[in-house]
Amino acid sequence: MQLNILILPGDGIGTEVTREAVKVLESVAERYGHTLKLDHALLGGAAIHQTGNPLPPETVTKALAADATLMGAVGLPEFDAAPPDKRPERGLLGLRKTLGVFANLRPVRAYAALIDSSPLKNHLVSGTDMIIVRELTGGLYYGTPRGISGSGAEEQAVNTMFYTRPEIERVARVAFYLAQRRRKRLTSVDKSNVLENSQLWRRVVIEVAKEFPDVELDHLLVDNCAMQLVLNPRRFDVLLTENLFGDILSDEGAVLAGSIGMLPSASLGDRRPSGAWTGLYEPVHGSAPDIAGQNKANPLGAIGSVAAMLEYSFGLTEEAAAVNAAMEDVLNSGRVTADLKPAGVPATTAEVGSAIAERIRGGK
């Protein structure tokens, strides 16, 4: 199979972790006889530096032409005071919208080897295995009106939480579809005791549930959900949320997994006739400028995103399983980066990537 993949390293540790993810892709291509066609483009702060635009038109063209896109991270401290439309993050938000990747899948698993890396008690975290399905192209991130106006005592700011019925239906269907293939439990998150937007969300999710009678649906208010995630994470199978709630809750999920560096994500759009999904794959972590360029960052979020890409955009389930198994092997070997607090000397970003690639090639 020919795999046409666009790599967007972005900013900070994005460059380092995508380099390791590419190593892993190359090992998969070699072992399973696929042809890799990789292209690179600019996104985020790196793109602003070179072109003045966080999402240059060339990046859009390449992303639309690729079978799948792998993104590292965006964001640089020098843009902290810049308005939202001049920031690196705007590049990523524009890309998500352009690709139409409305369902962001963020699996959270407590790996046995990392159980001591979580600040929570082992008996609470052990066995955690959930997937957060975050709506990604609507809600407060994109709703209008938005902006800051006026000055002095008259200064004001507005953002709008906006969803249409079809936007809720399509992301709910992805979540139910996944639940059907897992433990058949779906928890929908909202704030329907306060927000009309959430009332529509809940009503539509209940309607969509009728198409999936074998999935058990329940609802949690987002504040309670934040609490249940740390009190009883094992109760969750699939968690369905709107955009901002999912952004917040998925960082909380990182605590369960031991480190935010562990979390992969897959952002899926429409399904093509072949059954493959249009996909943008990105680790959940940010650009971590404080450790950028030091070969310290955990590449497992990016490498796990490669596994998701192989599965969802290429239908290569055996290859995806091989990547996941190699990751688990390396975790068990204890050769992990500093964020996972290994007993001995921490491994570097490149060492972790190479170890996984070697295992996939069949060596040890």
Ligand code: IPM
């Ligand atoms: C994420 C990030 C992004 C988001 C930022 C970088 C725009 O926090 O993917 O969770 O808020 O969606």
Ligand code: MG
């Ligand atoms: Mg986030």
